[in-house]
Each structure stands twice: as structure tokens, then as C-alpha cells.
Amino acid sequence: MNAEIIAIGSELLTPYRQDTNSLYLTERLNQLGVEVIFKTIVGDNREHLTAAANQALSRADLVIFMGGLGPTEDDLTREAVADALGLELRRDPEIIASIERRFASRNLKMTPNNAQQADVIAGAVVLPNAHGTAPGQWISGKYDGREKIILLLPGPPHELKALFDQQCMERLRAKLPQQFIATRELKVAMMGESACDARVAPIYKRYQDVQTTILAGAGEVQLHLKARAASLEAAQQRIDELAEKLEEELGDAVFSDNGDSMEQIVGYYLQMRNATLAVAESCTGGLLAERITSVSGSSRYFVGGAVAYSNELKTAFADVPTDLIAKHGAVSREVAAALAEGIRKRCGATFGLGVTGVAGPTGGTPEKPVGLVFHGLASERGTEVVERSFPGDRKRVRWFASQQALDMVRRKLL
Amino acid sequence: MNAEIIAIGSELLTPYRQDTNSLYLTERLNQLGVEVIFKTIVGDNREHLTAAANQALSRADLVIFMGGLGPTEDDLTREAVADALGLELRRDPEIIASIERRFASRNLKMTPNNAQQADVIAGAVVLPNAHGTAPGQWISGKYDGREKIILLLPGPPHELKALFDQQCMERLRAKLPQQFIATRELKVAMMGESACDARVAPIYKRYQDVQTTILAGAGEVQLHLKARAASLEAAQQRIDELAEKLEEELGDAVFSDNGDSMEQIVGYYLQMRNATLAVAESCTGGLLAERITSVSGSSRYFVGGAVAYSNELKTAFADVPTDLIAKHGAVSREVAAALAEGIRKRCGATFGLGVTGVAGPTGGTPEKPVGLVFHGLASERGTEVVERSFPGDRKRVRWFASQQALDMVRRKLL
Numbered sequence: 001m002n003a004e005i006i007a008i009g010s011e012l013l014t015p016y017r018q019d020t021n022s023l024y025l026t027e028r029l030n031q032l033g034v035e036v037i038f039k040t041i042v043g044d045n046r047e048h049l050t051a052a053a054n055q056a057l058s059r060a061d062l063v064i065f066m067g068g069l070g071p072t073e074d075d076l077t078r079e080a081v082a083d084a085l086g087l088e089l090r091r092d093p094e095i096i097a098s099i100e101r102r103f104a105s106r107n108l109k110m111t112p113n114n115a116q117q118a119d120v121i122a123g124a125v126v127l128p129n130a131h132g133t134a135p136g137q138w139i140s141g142k143y144d145g146r147e148k149i150i151l152l153l154p155g156p157p158h159e160l161k162a163l164f165d166q167q168c169m170e171r172l173r174a175k176l177p178q179q180f181i182a183t184r185e186l187k188v189a190m191m192g193e194s195a196c197d198a199r200v201a202p203i204y205k206r207y208q209d210v211q212t213t214i215l216a217g218a219g220e221v222q223l224h225l226k227a228r229a230a231s232l233e234a235a236q237q238r239i240d241e242l243a244e245k246l247e248e249e250l251g252d253a254v255f256s257d258n259g260d261s262m263e264q265i266v267g268y269y270l271q272m273r274n275a276t277l278a279v280a281e282s283c284t285g286g287l288l289a290e291r292i293t294s295v296s297g298s299s300r301y302f303v304g305g306a307v308a309y310s311n312e313l314k315t316a317f318a319d320v321p322t323d324l325i326a327k328h329g330a331v332s333r334e335v336a337a338a339l340a341e342g343i344r345k346r347c348g349a350t351f352g353l354g355v356t357g358v359a360g361p362t363g364g365t366p367e368k369p370v371g372l373v374f375h376g377l378a379s380e381r382g383t384e385v386v387e388r389s390f391p392g393d394r395k396r397v398r399w400f401a402s403q404q405a406l407d408m409v410r411r412k413l414l
Numbered sequence: 415m416n417a418e419i420i421a422i423g424s425e426l427l428t429p430y431r432q433d434t435n436s437l438y439l440t441e442r443l444n445q446l447g448v449e450v451i452f453k454t455i456v457g458d459n460r461e462h463l464t465a466a467a468n469q470a471l472s473r474a475d476l477v478i479f480m481g482g483l484g485p486t487e488d489d490l491t492r493e494a495v496a497d498a499l500g501l502e503l504r505r506d507p508e509i510i511a512s513i514e515r516r517f518a519s520r521n522l523k524m525t526p527n528n529a530q531q532a533d534v535i536a537g538a539v540v541l542p543n544a545h546g547t548a549p550g551q552w553i554s555g556k557y558d559g560r561e562k563i564i565l566l567l568p569g570p571p572h573e574l575k576a577l578f579d580q581q582c583m584e585r586l587r588a589k590l591p592q593q594f595i596a597t598r599e600l601k602v603a604m605m606g607e608s609a610c611d612a613r614v615a616p617i618y619k620r621y622q623d624v625q626t627t628i629l630a631g632a633g634e635v636q637l638h639l640k641a642r643a644a645s646l647e648a649a650q651q652r653i654d655e656l657a658e659k660l661e662e663e664l665g666d667a668v669f670s671d672n673g674d675s676m677e678q679i680v681g682y683y684l685q686m687r688n689a690t691l692a693v694a695e696s697c698t699g700g701l702l703a704e705r706i707t708s709v710s711g712s713s714r715y716f717v718g719g720a721v722a723y724s725n726e727l728k729t730a731f732a733d734v735p736t737d738l739i740a741k742h743g744a745v746s747r748e749v750a751a752a753l754a755e756g757i758r759k760r761c762g763a764t765f766g767l768g769v770t771g772v773a774g775p776t777g778g779t780p781e782k783p784v785g786l787v788f789h790g791l792a793s794e795r796g797t798e799v800v801e802r803s804f805p806g807d808r809k810r811v812r813w814f815a816s817q818q819a820l821d822m823v824r825r826k827l828l
Contacts, residue, residue: 011627011629012453013440013449013450013451013452013453014440014444014627015437015438015440015441015444016437016627016629016636016638017629018432018434018437020432023429023430023432024429026427026428026429027429030428030429035427036427037427037456037457037459037462038427038454038455038456038462038466039426039427039454039455040452040453040454040455041452041453041454042451042452043451045451048451048452048473051473052452055469059462059465213425213428213430215425215430215431222430224430279721281700281703284704285703285704285706285707285708285712286695286700286701286702286703286704286705286706286707286721287700287704288700289695289699289700289703289704289721289723290698290699290700290701290703290704291700292699292700293699293700293721293723294699294808294809294812296773296774296775296776296808297776298699298723299723299724302723303723303724303726303727304720304721304722304723304724304727304731305720305721305727306718306719306720306721306731307693307700307703307707307718307719307720307721308718309703309707309712309713309716309717309718310713310717310718310761312717312761312762313717313718313719313761316760316761317718317720317731346730347724347726347727347730348726359710360710361710362710362711394708394710395708398708
């Protein structure tokens with residue numbers, strides 16, 4: 001089965017807003033073995049919307065409409081889809097009653113325009129919306145002589161997700177031939193996409209029945225594996241076998257095989273060892289601490305640290321000797337080590353991280369160009385320093401630097 | 415004139431990748447007075463691509479294809495558009511020579527598959543690509559008896575942007591009736607979308623000739639104004655007049671009228687006053703420092719600070735008395751003030767910010783629920799504390815808290 005997703009709303013045709021619901025739906029549909037073949041974005045215009053509906057119905061088995069189900073005169077999805085299907089709309093008194101109850105529960109009176117949300121396409125199954133007023137609709141019928149499934153879903157992401165997961169997944173599964181799909185994701189740290197691919201391509205190419213997708217981010221490569229087979233066990237076995245060979249080839253560069261982020265992984269490892277971490281950041285300016293503390297519960301292993309942006313604070317908060325800075329410069333192997341050691345002692349943490357570098361776009365010199373970063377990791381057994389030159393703009397250099405620092409802690413705890 | 419944008423690439427139909435080029439193009443097209451009426455996303459499939467091309471040509475005056483111009487067998491845009499237009503492709507020896515030179519300059523030999531990048535649709539103007547091998551193409555001709563403009567652009571954002579700005583904007587402008595469009599953006603701090611709209615709607619509704627779009631983010635509302643008139647001066651005068659009335663109504667809640675971010679604005683104000691800032695963060699965990707230091711040149715006014723996640727560090731780095739924490743709790747008005755005062759003194763900064771709260775999802779109590787945040791701002795004239803209860807998840811609460819803290823500095827410096 002293939003699908004087309006239609007996102008509806010004039011705001012999605014401005015420079016300011018983008019459909020993101022379709023990424024979520026695509027993930028879910030792929031889990032069912034449904035491939036998305038087109039996505040269309042259309043404004044709140046009945047003629048355009050009807051044309052898009054007709055087009056989608058002519059080429060996809062499953063057509064999902066998102067948005068345009070609200071109470072305003074711009075909400076035209078029901079009318080346009082009914083037009084395209086040549087079906088009538090009827091107003092459902094039960095839905096009106098439920099919308100009235102919703103308003104009453106907040107001591108409000110339902111305004112008349114809300115009634116259009118009770119318009120149901122003939123033959124549609126109404127999908128109650130637990131998080132909003134506009135229900136979804138499921139239509140299973142013929143278009144041009146071919147069986148189609150048509151879904152009308154509300155646009156707000158939290159309404160759409162809950163409604164789709166709770167009321168559409170199983171209904172769709174029941175309509176599909178039984179399929180067994182297993183997926184897995186490996187995340188690889190601090191390796192370029194092409195360098196990674198050069199190592200893993202000879203392996204995954206031998207697994208013709210496993211679909212392998214390589215995606216690159218800053219300081220991270222993701223390998224997405226997907227297999228179909230006659231049973232879930234068989235599919236799982238194929239991707240597990242491939243994943244094992246890939247992990248063997250890439251070694252400890254693989255930091256996650258279940259979707260966890262680098263900061264989550266570092267958190268797990270620290271907790272397992274009953275260890276704590278403190279950071280002293282210069283060029284990353286708080287990003288490293290921000291990433292670590294973005295994980296709920298991070299207070300169990302992260303004590304805190306210093307954003308030592310000025311030289312004075314490097315000394316005041318991490319005891320970096322002023323003559324060390326004078327001699328080697330703030331961006332140096334020695335200062336990275338001193339930041340790591342100083343913050344570790346000051347905070348009484350198991351590990352101390354120190355990061356200093358040139359994030360750019362200004363501040364670079366021939367000896368210390370933009371992108372040069374020193375990362376120090378101190379523990380009771382001593383201090384290691386890694387020097388890296390990162391490409392890209394300020395944002396990218398800072399992200400790479402935070403990723404490298406976290407990866408040093410991860411490798412230390414392996 | 416209206417436009418359809420077609421993004422090409424099977425990766426754009428996965429859960430992992432999204433077209434973002436179209437946001438950029440939409441902004442540029444709107445500047446020319448061109449409205450985007452449809453966006454279509456299609457995979458590397460010749461039949462699907464040709465269908466999408468025919469569909470777009472039947473409904474839009476300007477059709478922009480992005481991607482699918484590379485050297486692999488998946489790159490099918492040229493063929494599909496030629497099919498849809500009923501035109502021939504001819505291989506251009508000059509383009510082949512230029513691709514060969516590009517390879518030679520890196521001491522590489524051009525592989526044969528690269529030659530397809532030299533296939534030009536009959537009658538097309540070739541648009542050289544300064545940042546990649548595949549040139550763009552501009553076709554101006556008839557489809558079904560109506561004048562159309564068709565653009566083929568490379569998919570990588572930096573190639574597409576440079577090529578469009580340098581070679582398409584003026585060509586398009588020359589094809590369009592002379593238009594005068596003025597735009598302006600007001601950003602409003604720490605106000606809800608509906609509260610903001612309730613105050614400004616009676617004003618902007620009197621300006622029927624100015625298109626006003628209200629968008630909400632976390633801790634920020636944006637008002638986008640756009641006007642067309644017989645001259646640029648007349649258009650500019652209309653939006654300036656409206657902007658002035660909106661600013662009058664909203665007062666100092668408006669923090670930017672030229673697109674600058676909160677952290678940039680705070681940076682300007684601090685520099686203007688020759689003032690410096692230090693921060694002591696608990697629940698924001700580094701986010702506040704990260705936002706401030708994301709601005710290049712922030713070392714001129716930001717000295718640094720502490721991520722005082724543990725109670726011990728609140729004392730060690732910001733001199734918060736232990737008995738104050740014991741008496742009022744780490745999340746309290748008193749500790750926020752002490753953090754601000756302590757970090758200010760420790761860092762010798764003009765201003766000190768202290769933030770402490772419950773970011774969630776765990777850690778909330780009936781007295782101190784998730785979302786409760788205290789923000790302290792200390793200066794030589796004393797300390798003020800703002801208590802807020804923010805909605806949403808951990809990420810949203812932390813963002814709101816950082817926005818509120820920055821806004822306090824901004825208001826102080828007004």
C-alpha cells in the first residue's frame with residue numbers, strides 16, 4: 001500500500017511555518033509497511049484543496065488530510081474531500097452535543113460556527129478527538145473504481161498524534177496484508193558520513209533484504225536498518241545480524257543502537273558507575289551543560305560547572321593559573337587540561353571536562369584558526385586532551401565541540 | 415503571479431529529512447509579490463516526477479523544481495521536466511568542459527556519469543552553479559497555451575540559495591509587473607498569542623491594505639506586516655504607520671522591529687551602556703549562557719557564569735548561604751536573588767542574573783509545581799525577582815525561563 005499526505009493551511013505556504021506532522025505519520029506508516037509516495041501542501045482554498053484531493057485519490061491507496069477541520073470559514077477540508085469523493089456531508093447531532101459539553105465544561109457557550117465541525121462525510125467513521133473539538137474521519141470506499149482509504153485528521157500535532165495512534169494504527173493494520181518489519185538505528189560518533197559509508201557499505205551491501213539508510217548530522221552519523229520477512233523473528237534476525245557486523249566494523253564509534261542521544265548515553269554510563277561530572281566551558285558557552293541537563297534526572301550525575309568565557313573567570317572558577325594563560329593562550333592544550341582539572345577539584349566531581357577553542361566567525365589567527373578546539377577530560381587517574389579542527393559556522397563548531405567532549409566521557413566509561 | 419515549489423528526493427519522503435529550501439524560496443518570492451499556492455514533495459521516481467511536473471504546470475505560473483540534478487541514476491529532474499514540456503534534452507559540451515575543469519582542479523578525473531549534468535532542456539538558459547557541479551536551468555515558454563516560467567535548481571541549500579539570489583531574482587523581477595512591497599516584523603516578549611492579538615487586532619484591522627500575520631513561539635510573538643502600494647515609499651509609509659501604532663499599544667513589550675533575536679538585542683543594549691553580564695543558572699542548566707554566547711562578539715559584554723545545578727555549587731560559585739537554601743528551598747525567591755547577587759559580585763559584572771525553578775517532568779511538589787521559576791536580576795541599585803509559572807514540557811519551561819531572564823535585562827536597560 002502507498003500513501004499521500006496532504007497538509008492543509010495557508011500558514012504552511014508562508015516562509016514562517018512548516019508541516020512537521022508528516023514526519024511523524026511517515027514513521028508510523030512505514031512501521032505498517034506503507035510507503036509515502038507524495039506529500040502536498042495546500043492553502044485554505046476550496047478549489048485548490050479539491051484539486052489536491054482528486055489528484056491524491058487518483059494516485060495513492062491511502063490519502064491522509066491534516067488540518068482544516070476547525071470552526072472557522074477557512075476550515076474547508078470536509079467540504080473539499082466530500083466534493084472530490086462525490087459524497088454528501090451530514091451534520092451529526094451527537095458531535096454537536098459533545099462539542100457543547102466541551103464548551104460547557106469550561107463554562108463557555110458554543111458559538112454557532114463550531115457546528116460545522118459536526119459535518120460528517122457520508123459513510124465515514126467518526127474518530128473522537130480527546131484533545132480538541134474537531135473529530136477525525138475515516139472513509140473506506142471506492143474512487144474511480146479502486147479501493148481507497150481516506151483519513152481526515154486535525155492539524156495540531158498533539159491532537160493528530162493521539163488520534164492517529166489510538167484510532168488509526170490498528171484500523172490500518174487490519175486493512176493491510178500481514179507484514180513483519182523490523183527496524184534498528186545505530187548512531188556513530190565523530191565520524192564523517194563518507195568515511196563511515198566507506199567502511200560499512202561493503203557489509204550492508206551483502207544484505208540485499210535489509211534497507212540501509214545513512215544520514216549525517218553534526219558529529220554523528222545514523223545508520224537506519226529496516227527488514228521485512230515472513231515473520232517478525234526472521235526480520236529481526238536479519239537486522240540484528242547486520243547490526244552486529246556493523247558494530248564489529250565500527251567498534252566503539254557506535255554509541256547507541258536504540259535511538260538514545262549522546263547526552264542520554266553519557267548519563268546512563270555515569271549513573272551506572274556512580275560517577276559525577278562537572279564542566280568548564282569557554283567556546284561552547286553553556287551548550288555542553290545545556291545538553292547534559294536537557295536530560296531529565298541529570299542532577300543525579302551532573303553537579304554543574306562554569307561558563308568561563310573571560311580569562312579572569314577561568315582562573316576564578318577553575319583555578320587556571322594566569323601565567324598558564326599568558327604563556328600558552330586561552331585556546332591551548334594546557335588551558336583545556338587546567339580547566340578540566342580545576343573544575344573537577346572545585347566541584348568534587350569524578351570527572352571534569354574543559355573546552356576551549358575558537359568558535360568564530362571572528363577571533364581566528366593563522367596559528368589558532370576558527371574551528372580549532374581543545375577538549376580536556378580529567379579524572380583521578382590523570383588528564384587527557386584532544387585537539388580537533390571543526391568545519392562550519394559558529395553554531396556547528398560549538399555543536400561539534402560539545403559532541404567531542406561528551407564522546408570523551410563516554411569512551412572513558414566504556 | 416503564483417508559484418508551485420516541487421522538492422525532489424526520496425529522502426524527503428522518509429521520517430528523517432524535510433525540505434527546508436522552500437521556506438527560503440517563499441520568502442524571496444513573496445518579496446517579488448509572487449504567492450506560493452502549492453508545495454509538492456516527490457521521490458526519485460520518473461513517473462511520479464513527470465506527473466507532479468504536469469500537475470504543477472497546469473495550475474501555477476512559475477514552477478520551481480529543487481533537487482534531482484546530480485550525477486546518479488536517481489537524478490531524474492531534467493528528464494521528467496523535458497517529458498512534461500514535450501521538449502528535447504541536448505548535452506552541452508561547454509558544461510561538460512566546466513565539470514571536467516572542476517574535477518581537474520581537485521586532481522580528479524570526471525567519471526562518465528557526471529555527463530548527464532550537462533543535459534539541457536531545449537531553449538533553457540543555463541544557470542552556472544558556483545558551489546557545485548550541476549547547473550540550474552531557466553525555461554520561459556508555453557504550456558497548454560499559457561506562459562510559464564520553469565526553474566530547475568540544485569538541492570543543496572548553499573548551492574540553491576546562491577544560484578537563486580544571484581541569477582533568478584532579477585530575471586524574475588524583469589518578468590513581473592513592477593511591484594512595491596514593504597515588510598516589517600515586530601517581536602513581542604513574554605506575551606501569549608491571543609492576549610497579544612486581543613490588543614492589536616482592533617488596530618491592524620483598520621489597515622486593510624496591510625497584511626498582518628501573527629505567529630507565536632515560546633515566550634515570543636511575531637507580528638509580520640506586509641503592504642503593497644504604487645511606490646515603495648507609499649508601501650513603507652503604510653507599514654511604518656501601522657508599526658508605530660502597534661508599538662504604541664504594546665509599549666516596551668516590543669523588543670525588536672527588524673528581526674533581531676532577544677539575545678542580540680540584549681547584547682546591543684549591554685554594549686551601548688558599556689555594561690557586562692554574568693549568570694548563575696540552576697534549572698536552565700546552561701541554556702541562558704548558551705543563548706547569550708551564540709551571538710558572535712558576546713565576549714565583549716558577557717563574562718561568563720556558573721551552572722549551579724547542585725546546592726553545593728550554588729554556594730561555591732555564587733555564595734548563596736547554605737542556611738538560605740535550607741530555609742527557603744533551592745527553588746525560591748530568596749535563592750534566585752542570592753544567585754544573581756552572588757554571581758554579579760564574583761564576576762565583577764554590571765548585572766547578575768540568577769535562575770532557579772522546576773523544569774520537570776519530575777521534581778514538582780504541590781507548593782512548587784513543575785514550571786515554577788524564579789528569576790533574579792542584580793545590579794548596583796539592588797535586586798529584583800520575577801516569579802513565573804510556565805506551561806509545557808522540560809524544553810519549553812527552560813526556554814521560557816531563559817527568555818524571561820533575558821527580557822529582564824532588556825527592560826532594565828531600556
